[in-house]
Amino acid sequence: MNLETIKNLQTSLKALENQLINHQQNRAVVENVEGQIASLKGQNDFNLLQGIKKNLELLNGAFCDEKGLGKLNLMLHNAKIPPKYYDIFYAMLAQATPPPPPCQTPLCIDCGAHAGLISDIILHCGGRVECFEPNIYLNFFLKRKFENNKNVKIHQKAVSNKAGKTQFLTFQNRILSQGNRIVESVQDSETSGAYEVEIINLCEFLEQKEERIYLLKLDVEGAEFDILPHLIEKRFYEKIDFIVCETHEYMFENGYEKLEQIQKELQKRGVKNVFLDWC
Missing domain, CATH: 1.10.287 (Helix Hairpins)
Known part of the structure; x- marks a missing residue:
């Protein structure tokens, strides 16, 4: 329709x-x-x-090709990743295949990991991932899924442009909702509770990484508008192969203006590897 x-x-x-x-x-x-x-x-x-x-075609492909492309395509579809971004993960498969001498597996940062669907895909493609998820309930599932996986590091923290502690707001009384957040928004009237979480300065975290990062994913329920201007100012797009972000401009009265400012800044700098229409 x-x-x-x-x-x-x-x-x-x-x-x-x-x-x-x-x-x-x-x-x-x-x-x-x-x-x-x-x-x-x-x-x-x-x-x-x-x-x-x-x-049915995806399920059939995954069943017949559990460790290969068939399973990967089902995972990409299940995570609702736009097909135009599938190549990011297809290319990771090639990077993760070590020619002599062995190469280092691609490092990815999954901010707003939620249930770990994107982290699952990264692992399937041979990458390593550091997950950031402040939700205490989702962390139970993340730890159960990844606790014995040496290629995963879980941070029970939120990401922002500053470090410290803040309130993690529960949207519509749904403890697992993707609408739970650390920022104030027009949805505050639908917020039913909160609990304290730790936040880190994402730029400072990235600056401590000596190796190149393959993928940075941001799905942080409005906090991206605090983070992205600093990422751009510090030129992290030159140190990270792909930066993908789901934006939540509808959460703010001036959200569309915030998004437009970021888009204009990226265009002015000629940045081609930051994508703001993720999922």
Whole structure:
């Protein structure tokens, strides 16, 4: 369904409403509405079948190719990564295959790791990952998943442009929600509780890394607008191969202006490896 379809349906419904108000009986108006609704239902049914077909193909590929591309494609789809970014992970497979002499496996930083779906993909591609996730409940699952994996380091901390402690806000009383955050926003009226978490200065953390970082992922529920200007000012895009970020401009009254300023700064500097439309 697109905006044009919705507008056409609104026009038809308005015509039907006027007919009912005026006690008219023009069958063509009714048939027009019925036809549009039937068309939408048919398109929805088609999309549903196509989705089922694709999922079955991905499951079949993963079953037959558990350690290879089949499993990777299912993981990428499950994590809702835009297909245009699949190559970031395909390329990691090549980097993680050591020619003589053995190379170091790619290092990735997963900020806002949540349930570890992106970290799972990084590991499948032969990388190493440091996870940042302040949610105390999600950390239970992360530790259970990765506690014996030498290629994973878990930090039960939030990331920001400063270090210290702050309140981690619970959105709509959902303790596992991706809407939980450390920043104030227009959603504060839907915040039902909070608990204290540790925060780190992400730029200072990155500056301590001597090796090159392959991927930095930011999905930090609005804190990206505190972090990104400093990352750009310190030119971390020159030290990191890919920086991907899910932005949450809708959380702020001036969120779209914040995003536009960052986009303009990246464009002015000619930065090509920072992507702000992740997921």
